[in-house]
Amino acid sequence: xxxxxxxxxxxxxxxxxxxxxxxxxxxxxxxxxxxxxxxxxxxxxxxxxxxxxxxxxxxxxxxxxxxxxxxxxxxxxxxxxxxxxxxxxxxxxxxxxxxxxxxxxxxxxxxxxxxxxxxxxxxxxxxxxxxxxxxxxxxxxxxxxxxxxxxxxxxxxxxxxxxxxxxxxxxxxxxxxxxx
Amino acid sequence: xxxxxxxxxxxxxxxxxxxxxxxxxxxxxxxxxxxxxxxxxxxxxxxxxxxxxxxxxxxxxxxxxxxxxxxxxxxxxxxxxxxxxxxxxxxxxxxxxxxxxxxxxxxxxxxxxxxxxxxxxxxxxxxxxxxxxxxxxxxxxxxxxxxxxxxxxxxxxxxxxxxxxxxxxx
Numbered sequence: 297x298x299x300x301x302x303x304x305x306x307x308x309x310x311x312x313x314x315x316x317x318x319x320x321x322x323x324x325x326x327x328x329x330x331x332x333x334x335x336x337x338x339x340x341x342x343x344x345x346x347x348x349x350x351x352x353x354x355x356x357x358x359x360x361x362x363x364x365x366x367x368x369x370x371x372x373x374x375x376x377x378x379x380x381x382x383x384x385x386x387x388x389x390x391x392x393x394x395x396x397x398x399x400x401x402x403x404x405x406x407x408x409x410x411x412x413x414x415x416x417x418x419x420x421x422x423x424x425x426x427x428x429x430x431x432x433x434x435x436x437x438x439x440x441x442x443x444x445x446x447x448x449x450x451x452x453x454x455x456x457x458x459x460x461x462x463x464x465x466x467x468x469x470x471x472x473x474x475x476x
Numbered sequence: 477x478x479x480x481x482x483x484x485x486x487x488x489x490x491x492x493x494x495x496x497x498x499x500x501x502x503x504x505x506x507x508x509x510x511x512x513x514x515x516x517x518x519x520x521x522x523x524x525x526x527x528x529x530x531x532x533x534x535x536x537x538x539x540x541x542x543x544x545x546x547x548x549x550x551x552x553x554x555x556x557x558x559x560x561x562x563x564x565x566x567x568x569x570x571x572x573x574x575x576x577x578x579x580x581x582x583x584x585x586x587x588x589x590x591x592x593x594x595x596x597x598x599x600x601x602x603x604x605x606x607x608x609x610x611x612x613x614x615x616x617x618x619x620x621x622x623x624x625x626x627x628x629x630x631x632x633x634x635x636x637x638x639x640x641x642x643x644x645x646x
Contacts, residue, residue, distance in 0.1 A: 298618070360531050360563040435533055440618035441525065 298438025298451035308352040309381045312342065316350035317472045318465050321446040323354050323434040326369060326388045327362035327395060328442045330456070335389035337458045345465060353385060355430040356442050364395040366427065371400045373423035374414055380407045480583040480595045480610045487512070487599050488581040492569040493552040500545070500567060502603065509542040509606075509629055510599040511622055514584045514592035516613060518550045518558035518568075526594065526616045531564050533619045540626040542598075545569055549576050549591050584610065598625040601633075 304310065304319055322338065324331040342349060355373075357365035368388050375384030387403040388395065397418075404414045417423060434444070438451055445452040447464050454460035481487070487502060487510075494500040502510075515526050530537070530544055537544055544566040550558070555568040571578045576592065579585040584595035594611040607625035611617035 298620070358528060358532055360565075361528050431532070432536060435529075435536065435619050436623065438618045438620045440529055440616040 300446040300449040301437040302433035304352050308354065309376060309385070310350060310352045311382060312350040313347045314350065316348055318345070318348055318468050319350045319352065319448055320465070321352045321354060323356035323439045323442060323444045325357050325362055325365045325442040326372070326392065327365040328358065331443045332389055332392040334443045334456050337456065337461065340458060341461060341465065344462070348469065349465065354434060355427045356434045356439055356444070357427065357431065358442060367400070367418060368395055369427045370418055370421065370423045371404065371414065373426055374417040375404065375407060375409060378409050380409065383407055480593070480608050481597070481605055483605050483607055485605045487597065487603050487605050490578045490581070492547070492571060492578060494567045494569055495556060496552040500569060505543055505545070506603055507601055509540055509601060509626060511537055511542050511544045512547065512597040512599060514547045514579050514582065514595040516589070516591040516594065517548055518554050527564060528562050529616065529619060531562060531566070534565055536623060537626065540630055542626055547571050547578060547592065549579070586613065596622055598622060598629065600629060
C-alpha cells in the first residue's frame, strides 16, 4: 500500500482545521483535466465535511504533456509567497481552459500582486525547486498520475468520484471515532 | 500474473527495433544501470500513465546514471507516433516480431491478452537483474520502487558488494 512519505507540515498549502480528524492531500497538475474536475469535487467535500476535513495541495505537474502546468504552479507558489495561494489556486482551476501568461497576469493583478514580481518569478523559475521537491516527494510516495489523493497518509485507491472519496473519508472517520 | 525473472538472474539479451530503421541491443546498455520496463500497450487513455510518468521522472533516474527503456508489443511505427505525441525522451522498443518474444523471455507476457505485463526490472552495470516487480495490469506501478532500487544499487556498488535489492515495491 502506498503511503505518504512527506508528512503534512506548516510548509504545505493547507485549508481547514489543523486538528481535523481527516487530512486529504492532493497531488495535482493545473493543466490536467481530471484535476480540473476534482477541484470542484473537493470544494463539495469541504462543504460536506467542514471542520472534520483538512485539505493540502501539492504540485505534480506533468510538464511534458501539459506545458502550462509548471508555469501555473509557479504562479500559484508566487501568490503563496504573498499569502494568496488559495485564491490563485482557485482562479487557475476555474479558468483552466485559458491558462497562459495573460491569465496569470490578470489573476495576479486581481489579487493586487506586483506584476514585475510575477514576471521575475516566472523568468527565474524562482519557485521551481519547491515544485520539483513536491513532485519528487510525490513520486517517492507512489503518486503515479494526477490527481492522486492521500487520506490520512494512505493513497486513495478508488476513483476520484465524489462518492468514492467520501466513502474513504467516512471510513477514516468511523475508524477514528471507534479509537476515541 | 506471470512469474517474472527474479533478482540475481542475468537479463536475457535481445535486439529490438527502437525506430522503424534502428535497432537497440540490451548489451549496448552495459556499464550503466538500466531501467527496463514492460507495459501492455501504447495509447493508454489516462493522464500521467506509466510511460508519461517515467518521462517526467527521467531527471531523477539520470541522477543514478540510469538509462530507461520501455518495451511493448506495439510496432515501431506505433511507438514512433506515441513517443512523439507524449514527447518521450527515452526509447520504446517494439517486441513485435515474433510477437512478445522478449516479454516471454522475462516471464512478463500475458498469454490470454497477447500483451506484456506491467513488469519492472532494474539491471546493474553488468546486465544482471538487481530488482524486479510485476504490477497488477490495471495498476500503474509508479516510480517509487524503481528509485528505491536504483538507490540500493548505488549503495551496494559503494560497498562493493553484490547484494540484491532488499526493497519491495509496495
